[in-house]
Amino acid sequence: MLIVMATFLGVLSAHAQSPAKMVDLIIFGGTLVTMDANRNIISNGAIAIKKGEIAAIGKSSEILRKYKSRNKINAVGKVVIPGLVNTHTHIPMVLFRGIADDMELQEWLTKYIFPAEARNVDEDFVRVGTRLGLAELIKSGTTTYCDMYYFEDAIAEETAKAGVRAVLGQTLIDFPAPDNKTFADALKYTENFIKKWKNHPLIVPAVAPHAPYTVSRDHLLQARELADKYDVPLIIHLAEAESETEFVKKNHNGLTPVRYVDAIGFFNNKTIAAHVIQVNEEEIEILKKNGVGVAHNPQSNLKLAAGIAPIPTMLKHELRLGLGTDGAASNNDLNLWEEMDTAAKIHKVSTKDPKAVSAEQVFAMATIGGAKALHLESLIGSLEVGKKADIVILDFDSVHQTPMYNIYSHLVYATKASDVNTVIIEGKVVMKQRRLLTLDENAIKKEANLYKQKIVKSLNQKP
Amino acid sequence: MLIVMATFLGVLSAHAQSPAKMVDLIIFGGTLVTMDANRNIISNGAIAIKKGEIAAIGKSSEILRKYKSRNKINAVGKVVIPGLVNTHTHIPMVLFRGIADDMELQEWLTKYIFPAEARNVDEDFVRVGTRLGLAELIKSGTTTYCDMYYFEDAIAEETAKAGVRAVLGQTLIDFPAPDNKTFADALKYTENFIKKWKNHPLIVPAVAPHAPYTVSRDHLLQARELADKYDVPLIIHLAEAESETEFVKKNHNGLTPVRYVDAIGFFNNKTIAAHVIQVNEEEIEILKKNGVGVAHNPQSNLKLAAGIAPIPTMLKHELRLGLGTDGAASNNDLNLWEEMDTAAKIHKVSTKDPKAVSAEQVFAMATIGGAKALHLESLIGSLEVGKKADIVILDFDSVHQTPMYNIYSHLVYATKASDVNTVIIEGKVVMKQRRLLTLDENAIKKEANLYKQKIVKSLNQKP
Numbered sequence: 023m024l025i026v027m028a029t030f031l032g033v034l035s036a037h038a039q040s041p042a043k044m045v046d047l048i049i050f051g052g053t054l055v056t057m058d059a060n061r062n063i064i065s066n067g068a069i070a071i072k073k074g075e076i077a078a079i080g081k082s083s084e085i086l087r088k089y090k091s092r093n094k095i096n097a098v099g100k101v102v103i104p105g106l107v108n109t110h111t112h113i114p115m116v117l118f119r120g121i122a123d124d125m126e127l128q129e130w131l132t133k134y135i136f137p138a139e140a141r142n143v144d145e146d147f148v149r150v151g152t153r154l155g156l157a158e159l160i161k162s163g164t165t166t167y168c169d170m171y172y173f174e175d176a177i178a179e180e181t182a183k184a185g186v187r188a189v190l191g192q193t194l195i196d197f198p199a200p201d202n203k204t205f206a207d208a209l210k211y212t213e214n215f216i217k218k219w220k221n222h223p224l225i226v227p228a229v230a231p232h233a234p235y236t237v238s239r240d241h242l243l244q245a246r247e248l249a250d251k252y253d254v255p256l257i258i259h260l261a262e263a264e265s266e267t268e269f270v271k272k273n274h275n276g277l278t279p280v281r282y283v284d285a286i287g288f289f290n291n292k293t294i295a296a297h298v299i300q301v302n303e304e305e306i307e308i309l310k311k312n313g314v315g316v317a318h319n320p321q322s323n324l325k326l327a328a329g330i331a332p333i334p335t336m337l338k339h340e341l342r343l344g345l346g347t348d349g350a351a352s353n354n355d356l357n358l359w360e361e362m363d364t365a366a367k368i369h370k371v372s373t374k375d376p377k378a379v380s381a382e383q384v385f386a387m388a389t390i391g392g393a394k395a396l397h398l399e400s401l402i403g404s405l406e407v408g409k410k411a412d413i414v415i416l417d418f419d420s421v422h423q424t425p426m427y428n429i430y431s432h433l434v435y436a437t438k439a440s441d442v443n444t445v446i447i448e449g450k451v452v453m454k455q456r457r458l459l460t461l462d463e464n465a466i467k468k469e470a471n472l473y474k475q476k477i478v479k480s481l482n483q484k485p
Numbered sequence: 486m487l488i489v490m491a492t493f494l495g496v497l498s499a500h501a502q503s504p505a506k507m508v509d510l511i512i513f514g515g516t517l518v519t520m521d522a523n524r525n526i527i528s529n530g531a532i533a534i535k536k537g538e539i540a541a542i543g544k545s546s547e548i549l550r551k552y553k554s555r556n557k558i559n560a561v562g563k564v565v566i567p568g569l570v571n572t573h574t575h576i577p578m579v580l581f582r583g584i585a586d587d588m589e590l591q592e593w594l595t596k597y598i599f600p601a602e603a604r605n606v607d608e609d610f611v612r613v614g615t616r617l618g619l620a621e622l623i624k625s626g627t628t629t630y631c632d633m634y635y636f637e638d639a640i641a642e643e644t645a646k647a648g649v650r651a652v653l654g655q656t657l658i659d660f661p662a663p664d665n666k667t668f669a670d671a672l673k674y675t676e677n678f679i680k681k682w683k684n685h686p687l688i689v690p691a692v693a694p695h696a697p698y699t700v701s702r703d704h705l706l707q708a709r710e711l712a713d714k715y716d717v718p719l720i721i722h723l724a725e726a727e728s729e730t731e732f733v734k735k736n737h738n739g740l741t742p743v744r745y746v747d748a749i750g751f752f753n754n755k756t757i758a759a760h761v762i763q764v765n766e767e768e769i770e771i772l773k774k775n776g777v778g779v780a781h782n783p784q785s786n787l788k789l790a791a792g793i794a795p796i797p798t799m800l801k802h803e804l805r806l807g808l809g810t811d812g813a814a815s816n817n818d819l820n821l822w823e824e825m826d827t828a829a830k831i832h833k834v835s836t837k838d839p840k841a842v843s844a845e846q847v848f849a850m851a852t853i854g855g856a857k858a859l860h861l862e863s864l865i866g867s868l869e870v871g872k873k874a875d876i877v878i879l880d881f882d883s884v885h886q887t888p889m890y891n892i893y894s895h896l897v898y899a900t901k902a903s904d905v906n907t908v909i910i911e912g913k914v915v916m917k918q919r920r921l922l923t924l925d926e927n928a929i930k931k932e933a934n935l936y937k938q939k940i941v942k943s944l945n946q947k948p
Contacts, residue, residue, distance in 0.1 A: 116887075117888065119887070119888065119889075119890075119899060120889065120890045120891055120894040120895055120898060120899060121890045121891075122890075123843075123844055123891070123894045123898065124829075124833075124839060124840055124842075124843045124844060124894075125839060125840055126839055126840065127839065130839075154884065154887060157884045158884045158885050161884055161885070162885075321826075321830060323834065324830035324831055324833060324834040325829075325830045325833060325839070325898075326833075326839055327833040327834050327836075327837050327838060327839040327841075328834070329834060329837075330834060353898070354894065354895075354898040354899050355885050355898070355899055356885075357885065360823070360826065363784075363823065364827070364830075366587075366788075367784060367787035367788045367827075368787055368831075370587075370787060370788060370789075370790040371786065371787040371790050371791070371792065371793060373790070374790050375790060376587060376588060376589055376590065376593075376788070376789055376790040377587055377588060377589065378790075379587075380586075380587045381586055381587060419930060421617065421620045421621045421624055421926060421929070421930065422621050422624070422625075422818050422819075422820065422902070424579075424582070424617060424929075424930045424933050424934065425580065425582065425933050425934050425936065425937035426582075426583065426937070427582075427583045427584045427585075427937065427941070428583055428584075428586070431583040431586045431587075431817065432583055432817075435583060435586065435788075435816070435817040435818070436582060436583060436817050436818055438901065438902070438903065439885070439901070439903075440901065440902075440903035463884060466884070466887075467882060467884065467887045470887050470888050471887065471888050473888065474888035474889070474890065478890070
């Protein structure tokens, strides 16, 4: 009788707490670096995921009481972070990784990159390169990337198939490109591309006029018009090399690149500008006023000797500021961990101030800052209820991570891509314990190596 | 009859070729990046190892015909390089990895590093830290390191036990140190340390006066005298921060650090100087004339905002120039791959010349250049007959290494520590397929984590 009574009371008490809700996936036991506005860090934390979104986040004890799931990931001893956001790349260019290094930009472009592109870039090339780049992105913990290349529709198809989130900018340029021979054709292609992908859960189509020195004033404005028509992002390379500033000044009444595009009314409310090195504080204020997202690519900027962007000033003005790798031809990888390490160090020496940019600021740039730069902060960039479940689980017990005093310091200065254990995008596990689940790694490497032979052969041919 | 005849001729012909010689280990099938004077790269190459030395090197077909061994490593598809040389670190400081970052040098030193050292550094600390550091060095492909710390005798014991090669400098400083309270005591300790280790196959003992601003003129000269007496290296921090230059100028008749130590006759024929940032071309010529080895630590120099060393000028003058990580408290790892990547990029932007320092030059700095900086180029730094068998086998087929066009570019810009597969020092395999054979990785991490708790507690105590 006593036993029955206890069971009865037990049921009652469970009812009083309301029954556990079923969700699609629960991650529990890890240290959660949320990157929310309060920078909450939850030890022994858990995340409940439903329909691709974060349904709840809190202490494991609480989440495991309130939610149940057939799929659980034990993250005890691990660190759980928002998926990294790569705000600037040209993903298929991984096939040109290391094709030419350590040379003048003009020599690099005219002797290697342009001929290699002209002779090799077609839709198949773009698909093979995208698959290789996606594998590298996932394996290094990147869940969202922003691209600018040709045949962006093929890139979108491959990206969606792999379950990766992306802002994909179709390139518009005033020269015949591998996909479209005229600006008018490219504009038409871009409009169709936008219509096709506008409502996809993972893909944000975008318009990407190449740069102020490669696209005319009228064409820049046509690009903006198209972006506005469909309310999609507008992506551009801006204020990268000193030679760009000279060119723009010479051709546009002495205006610098930022002042010139501002003067013609180019900036819309979803602009994303890559590099932004050759700017002063007043120009940074112009970017701030226009809500422009900035993609900082420190390693590419060093390697091409473009310069060091004034990041401390941009942080002071609270710009929408993220990190990018640029294309692998000028980096030579898609690894945001190395960009973080470089970003945290380079601005200290350039300003002679070891406090210039902190590890926490840099980690924010790689997550919520990147989300803001892409105008996607309502969806991604932090671990918060209602945001997309784009989540990375990190091993945190490697030799090079031992011992640990400060979690942001360790994320930026000690953690490597090889510490990325599991990757979840829109609630779906795309890498589990370093094994890719949506891509065939061996097939990808094989097809990339075949392409390399073709590319080398093409460069040895007489033009 | 015919068959017998053929067999007889076969035996004859084998004799004519002389029988295969027995060696201890053969590595075959890999691409050998020798770093010899001609920069030979041998595809499908092999190395025969006997008594800790390279007995032969060449095409696999040739080596496998002339040598036999019970131990063979199949390196097909892999890249084989000379073990990396880390020319500057303070190995036990891995226990302070990330203890304090992003602050002024003086605050960092006086609020964190000095108190943490004063309250924690004893022989046991040094042993635990050294074991952790050795595990990290081996896992990232470093086979020789140059150290400067306290209780260097304990560091030597741990290093020899793990089978790692090192130049170990016992620190001399004009303040009470954790191991010796007076300069005289430290000098005596150092002499005993040198006598004990002078003839060890892996350990080169050395004298390490800390810096021109922490050691008096007389004591610098006493340090040199001791180094000369035993013909061992003399290690010093030199021309690191601008504040050092100001201090030395003020106290030594307006002389810069390099000119001052040169003027007092400090340099011997085996000097190793770390950092060497605040120097002009004339001072570089002084270093060249004295055969001084230079340890370039780009990541530490950026993080502490010390400056960017004039590496292109040093390369022009063909200095003995290597790469170092510095201690993990200011880096925060012992990873030479990231130092290579940074070294190859940072000098491009600082000189505005993308050709400033090539990938091949940087890879040389991490191998044969480092050997020269440590005055050990007759023993290590390249894959050549008669040199010590310090060899690293790299996986070269990861996603982030695909595809491959130029091997030096790939080593410097794309390869990571996680691609290090197997490590051999003095002919002995110390890591096989990423498993450490001379160190217990789990025990090391456990004892390091216990130390961390002790260190945190000590910092929270009132002084």
